[in-house]
Amino acid sequence: MPVVGMVGGGQLARMTQQAAIALGVRLRVLAENPADSAATVCADVRIGTHTSLEDLRAFAEGCDVVTWDHEHVPGEHIRALEAEGVVCLPGSAALLHAQDKLVMRERLSALGAPCPDFAAVHTVDDVTRFAEKHGWPVVVKAVRGGYDGKGVWIVRAPEEAAEVVASGTALMVEECVDFRRELAALVARSPHGQGAAYPVVETVQQDGICVEVVAPAEGLSEDTAAEAQRLAxxxxxxxxxxxxxxxxxxxxxxGVIVNELAMRPHNSGHWTTDGSPTSQFEQHLRAVLDLPLGDTGTHSPWTVMGNLLGGDDPDLYPRYEHCMAHDPGLKIHFYGKEVRPGRKIGHVNVMGDDLPRLRARAEHASLYLRDPGLVYPEEGK
Amino acid sequence: MPVVGMVGGGQLARMTQQAAIALGVRLRVLAENPADSAATVCADVRIGTHTSLEDLRAFAEGCDVVTWDHEHVPGEHIRALEAEGVVCLPGSAALLHAQDKLVMRERLSALGAPCPDFAAVHTVDDVTRFAEKHGWPVVVKAVRGGYDGKGVWIVRAPEEAAEVVASGTALMVEECVDFRRELAALVARSPHGQGAAYPVVETVQQDGICVEVVAPAEGLSEDTAAEAQRLAxxxxxxxxxxxxxxxxxxxxxxGVIVNELAMRPHNSGHWTTDGSPTSQFEQHLRAVLDLPLGDTGTHSPWTVMGNLLGGDDPDLYPRYEHCMAHDPGLKIHFYGKEVRPGRKIGHVNVMGDDLPRLRARAEHASLYLRDPGLVYPEEGK
Structure with missing residues (x-):
């Protein structure tokens, strides 16, 4: 059976282990720390850092494929591994587009994919000139390394731009898109070119963090759904x-406009573990191993995923009892991470026919697991 | 988060790890060998044997609950652990009925549960006397340690009984039940007394080994299904x-008659991993942790499970390609065991509306993964 190496010990590697167990594929993870989310649930854990080529090289030894739990592995390290014959999937050339937002925008625009207008930013003037053309506010983004709303600034005036530019980070600017809602199209592609698309979902963000996913997106026209899948x-x-x-x-x-790309299992696909015959984690393994892709259908008309954000109380296990008794169909996924306020520490899935009820169930569990006082104020501190 | 210790490193512990990952529960396994099915997929593996009280005691240290991957842990060892304050679930008193078939028959008969007539066997005369009353053939069973048809003999005459009795194993005899088919009722029970029943399934055996499970059992009357669930x-x-x-x-x-009992995840419940919101492995963890039990409903009208038995070719991974391309909805579960002819090495699940088609799909995959020549004779050796 093949060995798949996943660089990064986060929750995506953790959940990939569940899929690897069924397939009999051996998952090796490169974790910074033995207490990392995936390191506590895998048998084959190497401790090291993705910024060290030496660690990556030692890790890759004996892996049939190396893949990524996150986008932060330096491109030059991936290229070095590739030059040494390591099979890296996605490869450095593709992954660059999930690592560098400016490269992504340039490439997608050249390919004719619908994108917001954008420009590179070196000075405050670059932002001001762009805003004079497109109108304030504009969106300034770190070209690399942003996530969960970090590295994104809504800028309303030159003075605000000056603050961001002063940080010294490589930046770009985009027009502020007037959108109805956010969607995500998740697809898989294998080396021999097979593609498979999951239903298009709606993602609901609060303060730049995804808090809820509805699969499929409610009221989305067949045409727009097909357009989004085709585009992906x-x-x-x-x-x-x-x-x-x-x-x-x-x-x-x-129609739809591309916001961001990710080339790995993604928060918008966490619903698949319980809502589809093929979880995104299994699909990723099948794709990088060049196995035929799995059924992307759904078990129920609707699946709702609610992210769990940490609250003040680090011990959420005692709160399982209420949630499980309250809702026997609730699927809890805990990442084994230390609980910190606002940190993504898990998610819940619920499946069924009645969407408003499912959203209420997911929200109830997410809030209760974070802090019972958010649901039952009389239990609050 | 609690630590659950599972004694035994087989496929049941392996699949329990998938459920433990989601719940954030730490699963520790006691494996005989680092290459055991569960030992290759868990982070917390202790090497030792279930026949050693010392190994069990060291293993239990730091576990919140100890549970079992199989029935072979000596009762006196479990009682010793219990006396030392280790929480063992199921406990020795209950587990005895899954370890000793004679004790089980005596107890169930006393409780009025429908059982075949039976008797203890010490001599060939015990068998002959029983057969004179109930008619030949009779079923002679090892009181302890049988599984997958091992330890069960259909005995047609005193000479055949003599052969079995000569083995020196503790034996019992039962009447040969004239049955239509075999069913299984899987339930969970928690310390605070909550119970939950899965739909009653049909199990199809060949040579004493389960080869197929159909969930729910086709054409089973509601009354009989409810009777079986209530009985369990x-x-x-x-x-x-x-x-x-x-x-x-x-x-x-x-109506239904009790054949055997098992107090752990069971082959007849493997369909739940893909066919129900709550897998039997998660349900077992919830029960032993005294968490509220999960939804035992079904995703589809039918789920069919086909066991994978080893063939001559030890490397079945190259055969994944055909099976996955042939059937994108097929769910493969491989146990990471060395392939040996006739050994249970995994199973497949398929879900849907069309039962004959599902049975054909599961059979195709089971046979192909065992030996492509069984499906496509022209590919045979």
Missing amino acids: LQIADQLGVVGLLAVELFETED | LQIADQLGVVGLLAVELFETED
């Missing part, structure tokens, strides 16, 4: 992605 | 079982 499959194909590709989208009056 | 819940309650209880049943003209 095309991007996967044109960028040579192998594995999963999550395309975060804005739904506007005129 | 009653047995769990009356024996004080905590965790899962699988009751293997014969369906006869007059």
Whole structure:
């Protein structure tokens, strides 16, 4: 049976282990720390850092494929591994588009994919000139390394731009898209070119963090859903992605516009573990191993995923009792991470026919697990 | 988060790890060998043997609950652990009924549960006397340690009985039940007394090994299904079982009769991983941790499980490609065991509406993974 190495010991590697167990595939993870989310649930754990080529090289030894739990592995390290014959999937050339937002925008625009207008930013003037053309506010983004709302600034005036530019981070600017809601199209592509698309979902963000996913997106026209899936499959194909590709989208009056790309299992696909015959984690393994892709159908008309954010109380296990008794169909996924306020520490899934009820169930569990006082004020501190 | 210790490193512990990952529960396994099925997928593996009280004692240190991957832990060892304050679930008093078939028959008969007539066997005369009353053939069983058809003999004459008795194993005899088919009722019970029943399934055996499970059992009357579930819940309650209880049943003209008991995740419940919101492995963890039990509903009208038995070719991974391409909805579960002819090395699940088609799909995959020549003779050796 093949050995798949996943660089990074986060929750994505953790959940990939569940899929690897069923397939009999051996998952090796490179974790910074033995207490990392995936390191506590895998038998084959190597301790090291993704910023060290030496650690990566030692890790890759004996792996049939190396893949990624996150986008932070330096491109030059991946290229070095590739030059030494390590099979890295997605490869450095594709992954660059999930690592560098400016490269991504340039490439997607050249391919004709719908994107917001954008420009590189070196000085405050670059922002001001862009805003004079597109109107304030504008969105300034770190070109690399942003996530969960970090590295994104809504800038309303030159003075605000000056503050961000002063940070010295490589930046770009984009027009502020007037969108109805955010969607995500998750697809997989294998080396021999097979593609598979999951239903397009709606993602609901609060303060830049995804708090809820509804699968499929409610009231989405068949045409727009098909357009989004086709767009994601095309991007996967044109960028040579192998594995999963999550395309975060804005739904506007005129159709969908690409927001971000991720080339790994993605928060917008966590619903698949309980809501689809093929979890995104299994699909990613199948894709990087060049196995035929799995059924992307759904078990129920609706699946709702609610993210669990940490509250003040670090011990959420005692709160399992209420949630499980309250809702026997609730699926809890805990990442084994130390609980810190606002940190993503897990998620819940619920499946069924009645969407408003499912959303209420997911919200109840997410809030209760965070802090019972959010649901039952009389239990609050 | 609690630590659950599972004694035994087999596939049941392996699949329990998948459920433990989601719940954030730490699963520790006691494996004989680092290459054991569960030992290759868990982070917390202790090497030792279940026949050594010392190994068990060291293993239990720091576990919140100790539970079992199999029935072979000596009762006196479990009682010793219990006396030392280790929480063992199911406990020795309940587990005895899954370890000793004669004790089980005596107890269930006393409780009024429908059982075949039976008697203890010390001499060939015991068998002959029993057969003169009930007619040949009779079923002679090892009182302890049988599984997958091992330890069960259909005996047609005193000479055949003599051969079995000569083995020196502790034996019992039962009447040969004239049954239509075999069923299994899987339930869970928690320390605070909550019970939950999965739909009653049909199990299909070949040469004493389960080859197929159909969930729910086709054409089973609502009355018989409810009777079987009630019976299993009653047995769990009356024996004080905590965790899962699988009751293997014969369906006869007059209703159901108890065949065997198992107090752990069971082959007849492997369909739940893909066919129900709550897998039997998660349910077992919830029960032994005294968490509220999960939804035992189904995703689809039918789920069919096919066991994978080893063939001559030890490397079945190359055969994944055909099976996955042939059937994208097929769920493969491989146990990471060395392939040996006839050995249970995994199973497949398929879910859907069309039962004959599902059975054909499961059979195709089971046979192909065993030996492509069984499906495509022209590919045979």
